Amino acid sequence: xxxxxRRHSQQRSAKRRTHYKASEVTLSTDGTTGETHxxxxxxxxxxxxxxxxxxxxxxxxxxxx
Numbered sequence: 080x081x082x083x084x085r086r087h088s089q090q091r092s093a094k095r096r097t098h099y100k101a102s103e104v105t106l107s108t109d110g111t112t113g114e115t116h117x118x119x120x121x122x123x124x125x126x127x128x129x130x131x132x133x134x135x136x137x138x139x140x141x142x143x144x
Contacts, residue, residue, distance in 0.1 A: 105118040111132040116122035121130040128136040 106115050107118045108115050109122070109124075109129060109132055112124045112129060114122055114124045114129070121128055121135060123129075123139040126139050127134055128139045
């Protein structure tokens with residue numbers, strides 16, 4: 080397998096990584112409960128688990144999503 084003869088500089092690595100950025104989280108409002116939550120994620124409201132405005136589980140799991 081080919082290997083580089085010399086080490087790449089830190090500047091070269093930094094140039095490649097400049098386009099990696101943290102994106103802002105998209106929030107949505109649930110039509111059923113009015114709860115604001117992360118998009119495409121199930122959320123807990125009053126001990127019940129909801130996804131896409133529908134009740135998924137009566138009792139929320141121990142670990143909140």
